[in-house]
Amino acid sequence: MNNFARFALGVALGTAILPGAVAPAQVLKNHDSNAPVNFSADRIEVQDRADRVVVTGNVHVTQAGLALDAARMTVAYRNESGNGGIEIDRIDASGNVVVTKGNETARGSVAIYDLNRRLITMLGNVQLVQGSNRLTGGRLVIDLRTGRSTVDGRGAGSGVDDSGGRVTGTFTVPQRDQQ
Numbered sequence: 001m002n003n004f005a006r007f008a009l010g011v012a013l014g015t016a017i018l019p020g021a022v023a024p025a026q027v028l029k030n031h032d033s034n035a036p037v038n039f040s041a042d043r044i045e046v047q048d049r050a051d052r053v054v055v056t057g058n059v060h061v062t063q064a065g066l067a068l069d070a071a072r073m074t075v076a077y078r079n080e081s082g083n084g085g086i087e088i089d090r091i092d093a094s095g096n097v098v099v100t101k102g103n104e105t106a107r108g109s110v111a112i113y114d115l116n117r118r119l120i121t122m123l124g125n126v127q128l129v130q131g132s133n134r135l136t137g138g139r140l141v142i143d144l145r146t147g148r149s150t151v152d153g154r155g156a157g158s159g160v161d162d163s164g165g166r167v168t169g170t171f172t173v174p175q176r177d178q179q
Helices: 003-013
Strands: 016-018 038-040 045-046 052-063 065-079 086-102 103-115 119-130 134-141 149-152 169-172
Touching: 065 103, 086 119, 086 149, 103 134
Parallel strands: none
Antiparallel strands: 016 149, 038 052, 045 052, 052 065, 065 086, 086 103, 103 119, 119 134, 134 149, 134 169
16 A cells, blocks of 8 residues: 555545654654653753653754754653762653654654653644645644654644534645556
């Protein structure tokens, strides 16, 4: 089944899977969720008793070539006994969230990055762009293990505006000789 046929089938079933520019090699596949997480922001508040950090103002987070930008993020962590370090479990982002890696960009109102499950879930007027291909919907789930991105029309009851329950998309097709 070609990529367009998979897309059409996905739309008919209520979900859509963005095909890779080159089917077997997807930019987000096998993302290293164990790589260090670096961030910068206008303000950082450490809430040590709650095991979280609240980062606000022009927030920029990077991990192994993946960038996440937002107005605000809450980073949930746990103390690793023995080595005195911390382990990040989850990042919740809000306010014009943009996730980028390679030629793929995802946008939404809210994002949850579950580092343990290696999933990024975005809600609220989501848009997934890969090169000149584009999908929009209410919710986007990016599986960093497989590189599979799923868009559906529902906002998952988040209270965040969504796309009205529909998935829409634009895909470019290779130019063919007119015969």
